[in-house]
Amino acid sequence: MALRFYNTLTQRLEEFRPLDGETVRMYTCGPTVYHYVHIGNFRTFSFQDVLRRVLRMRGWKLSHVMNITDVDDKIIRNAVAEGKSLKEYTERFTQAFLEDAAKLRLERPEKLVFATEHIPDMVEAIQRLAQRRHTYESEGSTYFRIASFPEYGKLSHTNFSGNVAGARVDVDEYEKADARDFVLWKARKPGEPYWDTPLGAGRPGWHIECSVMAMKYLGETIDIHTGGVDLVFPHHENEIAQSECMTGKPFARFWLHAEHLMVEGQKMSKSLGNFFTLRDLLGQGYAPEAIRYLLVSAPYRKQLNFTFDGLKAAAAAIERLRNFQTRLKTERFGEGMDQEQEERAARALRGYHEGLDDDLNTADALGAVFEFVRETNIAMDQGRFSQGNAAGAQRVLDDFDSVFDVLRPAAAEGSLSDEEVEALVRERTEAKKARDFARADRIRAELLEKGVVVEDTRDGVRWKRK
Ligand code: AMP
Ligand code: ZN
Numbered sequence: 001m002a003l004r005f006y007n008t009l010t011q012r013l014e015e016f017r018p019l020d021g022e023t024v025r026m027y028t029c030g031p032t033v034y035h036y037v038h039i040g041n042f043r044t045f046s047f048q049d050v051l052r053r054v055l056r057m058r059g060w061k062l063s064h065v066m067n068i069t070d071v072d073d074k075i076i077r078n079a080v081a082e083g084k085s086l087k088e089y090t091e092r093f094t095q096a097f098l099e100d101a102a103k104l105r106l107e108r109p110e111k112l113v114f115a116t117e118h119i120p121d122m123v124e125a126i127q128r129l130a131q132r133r134h135t136y137e138s139e140g141s142t143y144f145r146i147a148s149f150p151e152y153g154k155l156s157h158t159n160f161s162g163n164v165a166g167a168r169v170d171v172d173e174y175e176k177a178d179a180r181d182f183v184l185w186k187a188r189k190p191g192e193p194y195w196d197t198p199l200g201a202g203r204p205g206w207h208i209e210c211s212v213m214a215m216k217y218l219g220e221t222i223d224i225h226t227g228g229v230d231l232v233f234p235h236h237e238n239e240i241a242q243s244e245c246m247t248g249k250p251f252a253r254f255w256l257h258a259e260h261l262m263v264e265g266q267k268m269s270k271s272l273g274n275f276f277t278l279r280d281l282l283g284q285g286y287a288p289e290a291i292r293y294l295l296v297s298a299p300y301r302k303q304l305n306f307t308f309d310g311l312k313a314a315a316a317a318i319e320r321l322r323n324f325q326t327r328l329k330t331e332r333f334g335e336g337m338d339q340e341q342e343e344r345a346a347r348a349l350r351g352y353h354e355g356l357d358d359d360l361n362t363a364d365a366l367g368a369v370f371e372f373v374r375e376t377n378i379a380m381d382q383g384r385f386s387q388g389n390a391a392g393a394q395r396v397l398d399d400f401d402s403v404f405d406v407l408r409p410a411a412a413e414g415s416l417s418d419e420e421v422e423a424l425v426r427e428r429t430e431a432k433k434a435r436d437f438a439r440a441d442r443i444r445a446e447l448l449e450k451g452v453v454v455e456d457t458r459d460g461v462r463w464k465r466k
Pocket of ligand 1: 029030031032033039040041042043044045227228229230231258259260261262267268269
């Protein structure tokens with residue numbers, strides 16, 4: 001069966017293939033780096049990771065761009081309050097975001113782009129919109145006139161006619177009831193960072209950033225645009241208006257939106273204060289794989305309620321799969337091949353892939369894998385599993401893990417085996433003998449970073465784990 005996605009634009013499940021039949025051109029609204037990203041944000045980014053992996057598994061190449069929003073209202077408010085430059089303020093959170101994403105095993109998009117590095121492109125885009133009469137100026141700011149784009153509202157499926165007469169909005173985020181002419185370029189305000197440009201001194205609005213960066217790297221019509229549901233309006237609606245008014249072409253063919261991670265019936269969000277960062281949870285001893293599993297195990301278009309019980313259940317599910325893999329690799333089974341078991345594996349693979357093809361229904365995909373594990377464990381207990389069935393069973397686990405990526409324990413990552421430590425300690429001793437002290441120090445620092453302390457004693461070199 002073909003890969004199908006629910007397209008917010010058409011409100012239908014549609015078969016997906018990239019326009020050029022080869023490479024999926026995809027854009028993701030990345031984080032606004034004014035704080036540590038919370039695991040609600042990471043639900044959306046984890047969905048995008050599953051999407052990437054499934055697209056590749058189906059044979060497509062990827063050209064995926066994600067932006068980092070490093071200038072917006074909230075960033076400016078916080079940076080100004082701390083007396084820092086934008087760059088100083090955002091760099092730390094950008095770095096933290098990338099580190100957290102790596103811990104959650106989120107693949108890096110092919111291209112990561114920063115809004116502040118594209119100001120001239122944005123100015124040019126706004127000038128293009130001005131030439132086509134989609135903008136007007138007021139008090140040094142430039143606005144997009146939504147009445148100039150009759151299709152405005154087509155993504156959020158709202159009829160705004162009669163509601164669009166001239167009122168303006170300067171802030172980046174607002175409610176649907178407030179469909180207004182939105183700001184493309186904001187006039188400089190005292191004490192705020194700004195750029196001197198042909199549009200005047202000021203800074204870009206949030207919405208123009210994404211339109212410009214998406215089209216610059218991916219072309220005028222992209223295959224997939226993703227984000228969380230809260231971005232449908234106004235952000236994505238505005239992206240469509242800007243892009244399509246610039247080019248006269250459809251901006252994105254597929255719009256995929258992840259539902260929210262909830263806490264006791266409310267969206268996990270910074271403003272409500274009901275959020276956990278990845279760092280909070282790792283600090284409490286939860287494994288990053290368990291958090292990843294929790295975030296991706298529910299289908300992305302269903303709200304997911306965050307609970308610690310859920311997190312524990314995720315860890316237990318991973319344990320079950322790892323135990324099964326260990327059993328598969330270490331137990332000796334009878335010679336030959338059991339036909340029924342082969343069919344079981346084929347059925348599981350089919351169910352797994354059909355689940356993913358059905359708009360990334362990870363719950364159905366997991367259901368097929370767990371049923372397989374349960375039945376196969378029984379078959380093993382009853383001697384109905386032969387050595388010849390091992391490859392088929394491993395294939396199920398491999399396909400599972402190429403998307404879910406939780407079987408490898410994080411604890412082993414970055415830590416060194418005793419043999420590796422011994423080898424590095426020997427290398428350091430050699431370096432010292434050769435009077436290459438810089439190198440010896442580097443090795444010692446590397447060991448320390450990986451939790452191994454080296455001591456030079458009268459009896460020679462000793463090492464221990466911290
Ligand atoms: P932001 O940094 O606020 O621009 O958000 C980054 C991404 O996280 C966006 O795609 C949001 O839609 C998404 N997001 C924000 N809160 C949640 C949540 N509670 N659950 C899932 N996604 C979220
Ligand atoms: Zn965006």
